[in-house]
Amino acid sequence: MKRESKIRARIKGGETVVRVLIRHPMETxxxxxxxxxxxxxxxxxxxxxxxRNGRVVLSGDWGWGMSSDPNLGFSLEGGKPGDVIRVTxxxxxxxxGELEAVAR
Amino acid sequence: MHRRTFLGLTVGTASVxxxxxxxxxxxxxxxxxxxxxxxxxxxxxxxxxxTAQIKHSNAVVVDAPELATSATHVPVTVSTSLENPESIAIxxxxxxxxxxASFTLTPEVSSGISxxxxxxxxxxxxxxxRADGALYQNQTxxxxxxxxxx
Numbered sequence: 001m002k003r004e005s006k007i008r009a010r011i012k013g014g015e016t017v018v019r020v021l022i023r024h025p026m027e028t029x030x031x032x033x034x035x036x037x038x039x040x041x042x043x044x045x046x047x048x049x050x051x052r053n054g055r056v057v058l059s060g061d062w063g064w065g066m067s068s069d070p071n072l073g074f075s076l077e078g079g080k081p082g083d084v085i086r087v088t089x090x091x092x093x094x095x096x097g098e099l100e101a102v103a104r
Numbered sequence: 105m106h107r108r109t110f111l112g113l114t115v116g117t118a119s120v121x122x123x124x125x126x127x128x129x130x131x132x133x134x135x136x137x138x139x140x141x142x143x144x145x146x147x148x149x150x151x152x153x154x155t156a157q158i159k160h161s162n163a164v165v166v167d168a169p170e171l172a173t174s175a176t177h178v179p180v181t182v183s184t185s186l187e188n189p190e191s192i193a194i195x196x197x198x199x200x201x202x203x204x205a206s207f208t209l210t211p212e213v214s215s216g217i218s219x220x221x222x223x224x225x226x227x228x229x230x231x232x233x234r235a236d237g238a239l240y241q242n243q244t245x246x247x248x249x250x251x252x253x254x
Contacts, residue, residue: 015214028222030200046135057212063140065196065204065222067177073218077211092135 007099009085016079016103018050020072020087024097028064045070048089052076079103139203145195145230148203152193153239158232161186161240165216166231168244175248176222182231183216184240191234192217197243198227223248 006021022045029042044064050057050072057076072087083103090096142148149158167181182192193206194217204221223229223246230243 052212057210058207058217060205060207060217061136061140062205063201063203065199065201067220067222071218071220073181074213075215077214 005097005099007085007087007101009079009083009101009103011079011081011103014078016052016076016083016085018072018074018076018085018087018101020050020099022048022070022072022089022097022099024068024070024091026064026066026068026070043091043093045089045091048072048087050074051084051086051088052079053084054086136203136206139206140201142203143201145197145202148195148201149232152203152206153232153234156239158239158241161233161242164231164233164240164242166229166242166244167216168229168246170245170247172223172246172248175225177220178223178229178246178248179218179220180229181216181218182233184233184235186233186235186240189213189233189235190237193232194219194221195230195232196221196223196227196246197230198224200224202230 003023005023008019010017024045025043027040027043031040032038033040042064045062047061049059058074081104085101085103087099136152139148139151142151163184163186165183168178172178180194182194189209191208194204195202196204205219207217226247228243229246230241232239232241
């Protein structure tokens with residue numbers, strides 16, 4: 001069982017500070033398995049989107065140069081406690097993830 | 105939203121599937137394949153930005169440790185004081201594939217974008233910001249103590 005991904009949204013100094021951690025191997029396709037010696041196929045988060053209260057505020061295309069268990073930090077102008085920050089991602093195998101935080 | 109595109113995707117669990125149908129996420133087909141597969145910084149920038157000129161600017165700040173203890177998890181923040189930033193792209197010059205990530209911003213995003221990246225040994229980490237339609241770049245030299253095959 002994979003460890004859980006995390007998201008946090010805090011109102012601070014007139015901004016909404018968002019931190020996201022996604023549990024994902026982010027395989028480059030170059031690494032060889034220690035046991036089998038075979039190349040581990042490329043497997044990485046390819047696209048990510050962040051929404052505030054249902055409206056997309058940030059999107060990103062990623063490659064395999066992002067770290068394993070990649071993180072993303074950004075801030076949004078303004079915001080108030082109770083705002084819903086939602087992050088969705090999809091990887092190159094079509095697996096998806098969704099994280100949601102209520103700002104406080 | 106193109107719901108039909110989801111039907112062809114493999115998903116792990118029923119709950120993921122239920123969630124997926126509600127996610128207005130773009131199909132992976134639109135991902136910047138040529139740019140991410142480029143093997144040099146120049147080639148990656150051309151694939152991403154065409155032949156548009158990219159000016160050096162101190163209004164783009166690439167914050168990364170000069171000496172990184174883990175080449176596979178180097179913290180990088182790209183921020184800008186430029187008006188109306190529209191996108192931020194992050195490159196690691198010496199990686200086998202230099203483009204790491206490309207973000208599209210809305211005016212609601214303030215300050216910068218922070219991520220952790222893999223770097224190949226000693227390399228310039230380059231940030232490119234598109235603001236008011238023009239491109240600006242800056243870079244920071246990072247020495248990683250152990251190499252990573254990114």
